[in-house]
Amino acid sequence: MAHKNLAARTAASVQRTSLAGRVFLCVVAAYLLIPFLATLVYSLFVEWTDILPSGFTLRNYQELFTNAVFWASIGRTLVLCLVSVAITIVLILLAMYVVVAVNRKVAPVMQFLCMIPYALQGVILSIGIISLYTGTGTILSNRMFMLFGAYTILVLPYIYQGIRNALNSIDAGMLIQAAEMLGCGRFRAYVQVVLPNILSGILVSSLLAESIIFGDFVLANNIAGTNYQNIQVFLQANMDVSSGLSSAIVVVIFVVVALVTALVLKLQGAAQNNAKEQA
Template identity: 45%
Template sequence: MDTNKKSSKLAIVVIIAYLLIPLVMTLIYSLFEEWIDILPRNFTLNAYIEIFSDAVFWISVGRTILISVVPIILCTIIVLLAMYVTYIYKPEWDKYIQILCTIPYAVQGVILPICVLALYTSVPKPFNNRIFLLISTYMIVILPYIYQGIRNNLQGIGAKKIIEAAQMLGASKFYAFFRVVVPNIMNGVTVSIMLSMAIIFGDFVIVNTLAGGHFQTAQMYLYDVMKKSGQRTCAVIIVLFLITLLISACAFFIQRKKKEEA
C-alpha cells in the first residue's frame, strides 16, 4: 500500500515538473538579456518594465477579459435554461441538445470565423457589428465545454431525485432547479468556466479574422511583440499566465466563500 502511494506521488511530481518546465524556462529567459550558453547572463527586468508601462498592453488585456466574461455568462445562462427544460419538461430532447452542443467541435479554427463573416457581414446592425460577432462566435466555441460540464454535474448529483424531493417539500420546479440543484453543481460549472476562459484567452485565429486590427486583444498584442523581442514576448506570456491564474483563483475563492456562507 505504501509503495503504491509513493509511486502515485512520484508520478504526480513528474507530471507537474513536466508541465512546469516550459513555463520556468520562459520565465528565466524573460529575466536575462542573453542565453547563448548553458547559463543565462545579464539579469534585467526591462521587459517587464516595458510591459507594465505600456497602456496598449493593459487595454488589450481588458478587451480580452471583456470578450471572455460576456460569452461565458451568456452561454452558461442559456445552457442552464436549456437543461432546466430538458430535465423537467422534455427529457426526450436531451439527445438532440447533446448532438447540437457537440457540433462546434467539428468547426474549430479558421472555418468558424470565415463562415460567420460570410453570413453576417451584409445583415443590418447590430448583427454585423464585429464585437457582437466576436462574442457570438466565442459562445459557439465554448458551448461544448459549458454544456458537458453542466450535464455531467447534473447527472453526478442526481438532479432529478433532488428536484422531486424539493417538490415534495412544496418547492416549485423552477425554484428547486435554480436554488437547490444549481448551487450544488457550481464547483463543476466553475471548472468549465475556467476552461472556457483559458480557450478564449489563448485564441488568436478567431479574433484576428473577425476583428483584425480594430479590436486588439492580448493574443494580438503578443503576436506583435513576437516580431520585435523574444525576451519581451516571454515576459508577456508570463504576465498573461499570472492574470489567468489570478482570475481562476478569484473565481474559486468566491465560490468557496459562498459555499461556506451557505
C-alpha cells in the same frame, strides 16, 4: 527453486523499468519544459546572442507593466472571458431546465449541438461567422457582437459537459419532483433547489472555459483582429517588433493560465475526494 527465480526475475524487471521509466519521464518533461524555460530566461536577460545569456534585467517586465496597450488588451481579454462564459452558462442552465423538467427527449439533440464546436474548433467557426455576417449592415455585422457570439459557441462543449455532469450527480429530476410534491413550482424548484447544488460543478467547467478563451488567438484574430486586440493578438503583433517584450508577454500569459489550471485541478481533486468519502 523455479518459483524463486521467477520472483527474482519479475522483481528485477520491475526495478529496471522503474529506472528506465524515470529517465524517460524526465526526458519528456524536459522536452515540454524547455521551450517555456528558455522564454523565461530570455525575458530576464539583456541579450542572448551567445550560448549563455548575459546581463540580468527586469526591464522587459517594467516596460510591459507600464505599457497602456498591454493593460488595455488584458482588460479586453478579461471582458471577453467573463461575459462570454457568463452568457454560455445562462443559456445552458435555461436549456437544461427543459431537459430535466419538461422533456428528456431534448437531451440527445442538445448534446449533439453542444459537441459540434468541439469537433470543428476555431478556424471553421470564425470564418463561418465572418462569411455570414460581414458587410450585412445589421447589428450582427458588428465585430464585437460576432466575437461574443463566437466565444459563446466555442466554450459550449465544456460548459455543457460540466453542467450536465453536475446535474446527473445530484439527480436533478428527482429533486424537482420532490420539490413539486411539496407544492413548489418546477422552475422555482430548479432555481432554488437544483442550482445551489450544482454551483461548484459549474465553477470548475467555467474556469476551464475562461482559460480556453484566454488562450484563444484564432477567433480574436479572424473576427476582430486589430479592432479589438486581445492579449494573444497583442503578443502576435509585438513578436516582430520586440522579442524582449514578447518573451515577457509569453511568461505572463503562461503564469495566468497555469494559475487557473492549478485552481481547476485543486477543485477537481477536492470534488473527487468528497465523492470518495461519500461513497
